[in-house]
Amino acid sequence: QQPVQSPQAVILREGEDAVINCSSSKALYSVHWYRQKHGEAPVFLMILLKGGEQKGHDKISASFNEKKQQSSLYLTASQLSYSGTYFCGTANNYGQNFVFGPGTRLSVLP
């Protein structure tokens, strides 16, 4: 079952922060985050595994609340290069039944 992402779209000014949420109705083993720029393939950002961990990569970080079956992606001090569509992907049962969310379109303006 496809996870739900919110918001569907967000527009930011350079330097502003954004949060993208991903939630599922089913118990999750892992949550993946990908970014896709227009006309390009999705690029892996990070993965969070069951255990409620939090990860960071430069100014992009994410959290995973296993009990709430949801994950959030945090983009701080956004840069123009952050523009694109962000997809979460969720898996249960040790990586099985992987499915992408509908995506969140992020636009960062100068």
Place this chain on the structure above:
Amino acid sequence: SAVISQKPSRDICQRGTSLTIQCQVDSQVTMMFWYRQQPGQSLTLIATANQGSEATYESGFVIDKFPISRPNLTFSTLTVSNMSPEDSSIYLCSVEGQGASYEQYFGPGTRLTVT
């Protein structure tokens, strides 16, 4: 990470014909995945291809329409058979990273237009 190439990068085909898309990886991988992505939409998994076994298809996708080959650990093909305009889409292959983290790396995609 893996480096993945796909051929062709794009094609325009007539309805009723078939197109075979190739996916080549620069390292040996156990699982390869084929996705379809329509413009402005999310990615939909078509099938998972393991070397030496039949591909596993997701609901809504059948082998007669999307036959897959996986002859070795670095190569796979997806054929889109008896095409109709509804098959116009971007087709992407992906592979899992090494280890148990299950991240996926994607090829550049094949943009298919059926007229």
